[in-house]
Structure formats: structure tokens, C-alpha cells
Amino acid sequence: MKFAALVRSAALVTAVALVPATTAGFAQVDSRASPEFAKLFAVYNRIKASYVDPVSDDKLVRGAIDGMLASLDPHSAYLDGGDLQRLETMIDGNYSGLGLSVVMDDGAVKIVSPFKGSPADKAGIKAGDYITHLDGKLIYGGSLDDAVAQMRGEAGTKIRLTIYRPGSDEPFDVTVTRGVIELEPVTSELKAGNIGYISVNEFSRDVGSDVFSAYEKMKTQAKGRLNGLVLDLRRNPGGSLDEAVALSDLFLTDGTIVSQRGRAKGESITYDAETVYRGDMAKNVPMIVLIDEGSASASEIVAGALQDHHRAMIMGERSFGKGSVQTLLPLGKDAALKLTTARYYTPSGHSVQEGGIEPDVIVPQLSDPDLAKREKMSLRESDLRGHLVNEAALKDKDMERDKKADPRFQQTAEELKAKGIEDFQLDYALKTLRRTTSGNIARKD
Template sequence: MLHLSRLTSLALTIALVIGAPLAFAAQPAPAVAPAGTAATAKAPLPLEELRTFAEVMDRIKAAYVEPVDDKTLLENAIKGMLSNLDPHSAYLGPEDFTELQESTSGEFGGLGIEVGSEDGFIKVVSPIDDTPASKAGIQAGDFIVKINGAPTRGQTMTEAVDKMRGKIGQKITLTLVRDGGTPFDVTLARAVIQVKSVKAQLLESGYGYIRITQFQVKTGEEVSKALAKLRKDNGKKLNGIILDLRNNPGGVLQAAVEVVDHFIKKGLIVYTKGRIANSELRFSATGKDESEAVPMVVLINGGSASASEIVAGALQDQKRAVVMGTTSFGKGSVQTVLPLNNDRALKITTALYFTPNGRSIQAQGIVPDIEVRKAKITNEADGDYFKEADLQGHLGNGNGGADKPTGSGAKAKAMPQDDDYQLAQALSLLKGLSITSGR
């Protein structure tokens, strides 16, 4: 199973508890690599290292302050073996494996935040829309320094997350540090997180907005429905579309491919390179473009990772969309879930993915075509200027149009772009593209 996400290995294994949308695509992986590959080249067992391993186990069992059983020591050894490979490989126990499988449904319990680790602290990667965390104002980049008053520094990710666990409805207080400022407390109630991965609306007549919060199994299908709804609501062909992938941490590889497929008619979407069989894959468009080739802008930022970068990179390389925002996260590796016996599994990095033009995004990210940083919008009141139509005895329009005196315009309904600078810039660009394309 191919899995795309950007959290640290321990965060990945317990993400269900705190709301991280883990996902994997159904892609079988061989239990043994094909003969003749480097993966199966037999080498003599490192007997000296195995003797050292056995000796360390014996010393721990004999000298550690508390009794430790063989099972615990061996499981810890396996976890260490995986965690030292890269930040995304991990050993999944029965509970972690179950949580990983369940999370693709888009419903899980927790606070609605994705976390990673940095400098020994728990760091918020991104809050998930419409969850307790996002409603409480928690932001990407916040450090969680305390959980219910207990410092998190020095704790493992698992230990910290265990403290966040609890019954639905119970409250938990997180102490956060933002931008190096003074610590402050946020109290949240644990909840069942039901995440809709796709949201869509018309920003203005003719201009559609689609936001994908994460890539779940049904995200491709949801985008198809969103496009149909936007066309219906608009009553005619759209003038342009904004695809918002900001703070989208990734998810199911196949879902990312399906999303791109809705916007292009032909061409390569993404390909992967790895060492084991089935790790070298190529995904191309099937010709079912549902966007009617209207002008398009894709929004990304530092919170856009993995599957989000596949989508942005493909649409950028295929010259289908203008990518706007800030450079993405840079997670360009693929994880495969290899089931073991006793309901356990390994999640290991097996491949790197590449954009149609052969770019590896790993540790570099997608660079936007137009950089637009986050900023606050301050709306100034537009004075009611005296107009020609206010003058007594003014001439009529001549073409039969109605007069438009001062104050005749209807008050505009509040829209997402009103206080979202990056989105407002994307909409302005989209209007320009629409005008120049003659739509």
C-alpha cells in the first residue's frame, strides 16, 4: 500500500488520536523482492553485531532498575530499527495499524491537529478545518510545550500523544508557544473528527473555489461532484477555478492522481522510482477532464505536502495552472505498508516520486510560479462620492440603462477572499487570465 504523508514516524503511528489524516493507496507490495535485486542479495549475517545485540539485551535484563521482559525489549529494538531509517518509516503495532487503516475513512477521534517533532518539542504541522483545534485558533507552526500542565520536552511522541487521549467531550489544555512569544493556554474538548476533504463554492459569478484539506480515498470523487456543483450553481461554463491546497498534508496517492485527472486531458501525472517490485509506477491522465479547460490557479504554502505537491507539480509541469503562494513542504517519498503477522505492520519508505518533468520534490518542495506571502487585508471604507446620477436634471443613459446614484449598490456579502490575501490575489489573477483568454 502506497502511503503519502509528511509527519514524523511516531506522529504517523498515533495520528488517529490527534487528528492526523493518514492515508494509503491500495497498492500491493511483495513480501520478498524479486531475485537478482540488491534487496535480496544475500550477505553473511553480521555475527559480531548479533552477539553485541544479545549481550545488550542480557545486560539490560540483569541491571536495569526495573524488570524488563524480552517482548518489550525486542519490540523497542524493532521500533528503533525503523525510526532511524528516516522520519517516515515506522513499526506499527496492532492498535497503530488499525488506526492507520481507519483514518482513510475521514473520521477519527481527537483534536483535529497534525503534529510532528522539532528540537524535542511537539510542533503543530497544521490544524484541520472545522475541528476543535482550528476553531480554537491553533495555527501551523505552534509548539505544544505542555499538555494539561505537564511539559512535553523530553517526552517521546507516543508519551505525549497518550496524554492527549481521552473520552469524547473531555477537555484538555494545551500550552502553546507561537513565533517565540509568551506561552499561552488553549482549552479544547476532544471530539470525533469528521473531515470533509473537499469544499467548494462560487467566490463570484463565474469563478469557482475548491479547497482540498487532505487526500482521502473518495477525494477524487468529491472533486468531480464539486466541479459539477459549481457549474450548476453558476448556470453556465465557469470562467476560472482556484484549487486551494494550502495546509494540505497529503494522503492517498491514488486520490491525488484522480484529482489531477479531473483537470487535464492527457499527459503524465506522476511517476515513482524505488528498489522493490511495484515501486516503479507511472500514472497518466485518462482523458476525462471535467474542468472544461478553464483558467486555473493552484494555491500552496509550506503546509502543502506529499500528495498536495504531486497535484501542484503535475498541474504546473503540464502548464495547466498557475501555482501561487509559497514554497511547499518538500516531502517527496512514498511509504509502503507491509502487513506482518499478529495484526502488525511495517511502514517503510520504498520510493521517491517525480513530477512529469522529472523533478524530485524531496527536501525542496514545489516553488510557486508567483510567490504571494500571507498578509492581512485591511479594508478601507470607500467614500460615497457625489455622482452624475445625483445631479438634478441629469441626462439619461442613452442606452436605456438605469441610473446609479450614490448608495445604489447593494452591500456585498462577506466572502472568503475578503480577509484572505493569498486567495484574493489568486482571484485577481484568475480574472485577468479569464479576460485575456476571451472568456
């Protein structure tokens, strides 16, 4: 794939918007910055002259670039070589590896979420786990790019991960067999009682149309009409902004879906309903959206839009809290700058940055035997070093959940397993819809 085509497609990887970048624009340097550039150049000269080993210009310049971007936020990055190749494989929707969404957390590789059905997911790796070693080699303090490169590999080969799980006494090893990660963005199933279930695992190209097709298929299976719909966005780390808008538009007939506000001209944009799809494809069908701490970015756009328009009940756990937009700026023929250029806001003007989307009904995943440990050390945007601060200056206490025990949620994972319930959140959502008569819940006002 040519680099130009890759840049055009990059909007499918994360919530990015593409804007042109001119050579003249990059050449302009504010004269007030000259003293600071003099410091940088002085450090460069000292390193070149006095460091114990010879250092290449490429290494020093790349280190300076990475340092500048790391000082901004966790999502801005310089992409070239292997980074761009990995971007290409993610855009294509398949690659050989483990199937993990990871971030660098203060020098450690931390798992945001394993993709559903991936080798990592099947091996029992969980959101919030830390990877400390790969095949016995310590990776703490290294680069995220190097760690990801090591985890990628030919399908069928194995790699040993040393995992530290917060709350556990000791790290433990997990051997995972790499597979071809052909992410199936949308899966669906008609549940008992003519309740439709649609899981969106990532926001790659054509997710909106895939969800529409899945809904029509289930409607046919239900002989004309569904009695309810569950849209599952759990462990969905995000993707295309356009597809998030398209998916939201399937269920909305008017009003704003999402807006973004940036400093540069052209970065403040409002996306409205009825621009991609006409009407509400599931009109008068009660709807629940499931989210958790792994629901990020594009997932939060959809959940926030449907919540603010009272089109769906949001159920589960507070989402990740990534409320920023990254723009891919080409730098020559074989490099690009992924830069945070805007924050996005739900229709009511709420920024999900740091705080995330708060469910209408908080439902813990009781079927997870590690629930207590996972809740104690769960990872969200606000935990990442250098994250953007919410403009509303949220305080930790504003994001703390009510610790009062809920009598509905007292069963243990063992008790649920004995009843055949492997996914308590989904089971609770389905039972809620089955108890609901038409017109009482989760319908647009």
C-alpha cells in the first residue's frame, strides 16, 4: 500500500481526522522559541562530542521527537517504518499476533483490553494486566513499539508472557499461540424472546452498514419485529470517527451526534443525525447499550449520543474516558505525525475526557472471578501519565462510584457459573428487556 493511501485510510484506525500539512507550515518556527532551540542544539552537540559511545544523528533526532510528543499526551506519536507497517495491517483488519490493545503506562506495558475471541482473550489475559517480560526478557522501561513488534509474529508460533495482575501475590507466566487476528467487527445473534444482540468489537470500515445488515437479518429471523436490542460495546477500544457517527445515526432521527473542538481553524466540527442514514432503523424497539472500562473513544461517542438523546439505556461500568481526536499529519513520503488536535463532546456538551460515560444502570461483571481485583486496579484514561485534563477540571471524588452494596448484585462467580451464566452483564441486560413491555424503557422521547 502506498503511503498516500495509508494516510487516507488511517481514519479507520482511531478517531482521527485527516488535514493537509504543507511544507511551508512545518518550516515556520516562532522566533520566540529560538532560545529553547539553542538549548536543544547545545545538548545535541554535547552528546555528539562527549557521550561514551558514538551516537547517530538519526537516533538523537528520533529521541528528541519522541520526547516532545511523550510530553504532550499518551496518544500523540511519530510514525515511520515499522509503525506505519503496523498501521497498515490494522487498517486491513488482520495481522498475526495476540490480539491485544495496549498502552504504555509510566514505563510499563498495560493491557487496555484483549480483543474478543483473540488468542490473548482465550488464554485468560484481562484488561488491567501488566506485561513485564516477553519470553523471559524484561520489557519494562522499553518502548511500546518494540514490545508490540515482539508480540507480533507468524501464526502458530508461541510466546511466553509474564503477567502481573494487580491484587495477585506473584506474577505468572502465560504461553500464548499467535494467530491470524481477523477481527470480526460485528457479530450478532437472535436471543430468546426475540431479543437482538449485536456486538461491535472495533470501528473499522463499514461497521455502520454491517450493523444495519445484522439487524435486518435478525428481524427476518424474528419474523418481522424484534422485542428489544442489546448493542454490546464492551472491550471496544475505538476506531473510525466516521463509523461511530454512522452507527449512532442508525438509531437517531435528529440532533447532534458528536462535536469536536480544537485550537486550529477547521478543527471545530459538529456531526448531526440524518447525514448518513435516514430514520431510526429500530424505531420503537427498546435498546440497551453495554459498556465497560475497555470501551473507549468511538465507543464512547456512540454511547454518549444514544444516552443524551434518550434513545437507549446505558448499562455496565464507566467507560475508559478517551475524549480526544488524533489527526494524522504526513511528514514526507514515509513518515507521519499522529497529533491530538481536538476534544470531542456528546450532544449535551459533556466531555468524556477522563470521566468517561457513566452508565444509567451500573452493573458489575459478577461472572468475573477477579472482579474485585480488576475494579481496584482498572485502567482508564485518567490513569495514564500525561493524559489531557478535562476542561471541567474533574476531581477524583467526582468519578468515584457509590460503594454501597447493591442487593441485586450479591451473587458470586461460582454461583453464576453453576446456573450456566457466563456473562452476567449480558444476562442482566437480556432479562431487563424481556421484563420490559413495549414503550416502558429505552425508547426515544
